[in-house]
Amino acid sequence: MIELQKNSIDKRNNMLGNKQVWEKEYHKKNLMRGDKPQRFFLNFLKFLKKEYKKSEKNIDFSDLKALDLGSGEGKNSLYLAERGLEVHGIEFASNAICVAREHSRKKGLHINFIEKSFGSHFDLEDDFFNIIIDINSSNSLNEEERNIYLEESFRVLKSGGYFFVRIPAKDGDPNAKKLLKQFPAKEKDTYIIPEFGLKERVFSREDLIDCYGKLFEIVKLEKETRYTTYGSKKYKRNFWILVLRKK
Secondary structure, rough: OHHHHHHHHHHHHHHHHHEEEEEHHHHEEEEOOOOOOOOHHHHHHHHHHHHHHHHOOOHHHOOOEEEEOOOOHHHHHHHHHHHHEEEEEEEEEEHHHHHHHHHHHHHOOOOOEEEEEOOOOOOOOOEEEEEEEEEOOHOOOOHHHHHHHHHHHHHHHEEEEEEEEEEEEEEOOOHHHHHHHHOOOOOOEEEEEEOOOEEEEOOOHHHHHHHHHHHEEEEEEEEEEEEEEEOEEEEEEEEEEEEEEOO
């Protein structure tokens, strides 16, 4: 019983730490850049529109329902809602949620922004969403939270629905390997970004396929290289672009 209580306290303290780190980040914006969707996300939407046009179901893109995991200040949620989609966002940083809700109100959009961690139960209906997006968000989860996130994403996604993931890559990334060596965290392929105290998981191609392929069909798996700014410094980083489908 004592051990169970200790584990519960440790988990609560870890979540509190992550929440505080992200709230500080959304205040200072050392990592968060821009208020418009990035090209890789727009390319995914183009791909999606083509897929639905080819489909015999004749579903209009604007009739879809989307879930934005780690929705932040809402730039991707807002973009989708402006195009007629029903959008729900999950984000646990209170200040980010406040900004997202204010943007939504000013634009006259009705987006359901939920303040909580998506490493816990989503409190959303089964088989409800056509699209789920996770852009550089789940890499901050621990292994227990990641398992819940995967199971919950599978549960709420409709059969034939798409899951878009962008996540840091370990393969061919010297900066990731340097961070793993110099600032390792306890879990596999996880380090602590020293400037922010933020834990981040990177994935090899094999581990990524093993993690997501158990539940979802892998439609696309590509690696891209981008420059990421941490504070005042720029680093060349690799990311996986992953398009999944629920069979």
